[in-house]
Amino acid sequence: MASKDPFNFLNSPMVPPIPCVSCGNNMHCVHRSPVAEGERQQFKCATCSHEVERVVGSLPSDAAIQAEAEKLLGMKRPKH
Numbered sequence: 001m002a003s004k005d006p007f008n009f010l011n012s013p014m015v016p017p018i019p020c021v022s023c024g025n026n027m028h029c030v031h032r033s034p035v036a037e038g039e040r041q042q043f044k045c046a047t048c049s050h051e052v053e054r055v056v057g058s059l060p061s062d063a064a065i066q067a068e069a070e071k072l073l074g075m076k077r078p079k080h
Helices: 062-073
Strands: 026-035 038-045 051-057
Touching: 026 051
Parallel strands: none
Antiparallel strands: 026 038, 038 051
């Protein structure tokens, strides 16, 4: 049966990989823990062992940041 709840990233069992800033390969989430701001995620690159930590939850989305920047600059994204 389908869920009536909207999709919530913090409730998702999987965190998509992010690119490694050191070597460009995928970094996978190795640890997740709840914090007041949302969720702390720790990523590690299997190739070069570079580690990154981020907190997600109350941060604005990339789309919201892009829209605000376009609004401030008076630009609109071209439609393809």
